[in-house]
Amino acid sequence: MTHATLHPDAVHAKVRTLPALPQAVIELRSALKREDVAVDELAATISHDQALTAKTLRLANSSFYGVAGRVSSIRGAINILGLRTVATVATTAVVISSFDRTACTGFDFDGFWRHALATAFCAQELAAVTHMDGEAAFSAGLLHDIGRLALATYFPLELGQTLAWAAEHDVHAIEAERLMLNTDHAAVGGLIAEHWNFAPAIAEAIRCHHELPAHTTATLADLAHVADNMTHALDLSGLDEDMVPPLSLAAWERLALSPQQVQRIFERTERQAQGVRDSLTV
Template identity: 45%
Template sequence: MKLTQEQLAQGINDLPSLPVVVMDLLSNIEQENVDITVLAKKVSYDQALTAKTLRLANSPSFGLQVKVTTIQQAITFLGFQTTRNLITAAAVTGCFPSGLCPGFSDRAFWRHACATAACARALARRLRFNQDVAFTAGLLHDIGRLVLVSGHPQAYGAALAYRAQHDGAMLDAERAVLGVDHVDAGVALARHWHFSDTMCQAIACHHAPESPGAGFLAAIVHVANGIVHALDLAGEPDERVPTLSGIAWDAMGLNEEAYLHLFREMELQYQEMSAILAA
């Protein structure tokens, strides 16, 4: 079943809208000077988002000695960056229906997304790149898969079966069966949700960081994605390690010792982020 661009767009239009405050965060994610008081007030208007964010903040993973009951307190004890990441993750993970597509594990998808976000953030810290931007790009790099699963579950099930039969890459299976892939769908959603151009480009090029104009963020996400697949943090039985771009790997400029430290740091951060999956 080949999907037309109109069918792809309709699937995106049928998705629930993100809360306005999260749309603001995503469209202005490269801004450093966000008014924390205004952010806390905006989030507090959305009771469901506030409840989930605070549940995450109070999870044992963060080890807070006090119970936080407001977004302002979460920012005070966890820091603005961590709280903003939790708000974004809480909103996005609750935006897509689950269990629609036989053979597709929503839980494994989010495990991989959270691990890639943690790894991208750890890489960004070492490279003096914006950690918020890297985290969010890592979290959302494969979001197009959920667009296809939500809008066209039967067709995506056929793509999963095709992949298993041919033992190939998911991108190739999607193109063969659907005529589009999760990169196309992810970019379409990113435009629909008014992501920044930097974020859209990272989603568009995370499998092809050597493409002209791909940008450094795409390279970070590409390497993070490869590391997470290699460490099998999603726990998928048919885990495949994608081909890694040597240019993107070299662009990170890290030696073997630095990568070993990165792996340890990333696995600790992933344990924090996995709280999202239980919330």
């Protein structure tokens, strides 16, 4: 098979065509950095964007957040879920709607989001036991493979050939990406994170979740890496070709998890993911 190598300029050009995050999302994320947050003003800003309001309310009412059917307004969503969670929901709604779920033959959009959701849950559980930011961990876990969505949307033929080659040769998809595309979904995801001005720690977690930089203490990238590995091991995507990627022993040691904590995280992640696995495929 001829390698469908992607030129870096072509990848950069496609990422630059992604629409900017709506102003409502930018303001909401910015508000998280301030103590004097005007909740009513932010709620009104989101409410003026009808498409974003509809997507946010649909996600806020999913069983994932445990308040199904109880959220009827953005102000209500903030009251019940909190500003940080609403910011995550709104950002997620925008991300999902930015990519074409039908473009790439062989790419399972629903399976992708099942894995993304499970990884978000797992990263949040890891954050709880390692005393890190749970909301940031959830976001990093949910968005860690966003580069693969971009490849599926903008380079469907090339990614389709790559996925077929990976399945034929029984190798992990990222190995096939690097061999055949001259890039990988983590690198593309890092470009998207920069394009959308994600927090540096989240951008690093997306870009480095397969190749971790050296650190002396645990990072958000470590959480995303280990959560990704765990959820692949639990086979929560429902995909026949799901494979467990190599685990960084350095990241594992930095997290310093006990066997009891690992068992608890496995159980909680599996239970949560099975209960809400389709709530974000909108």
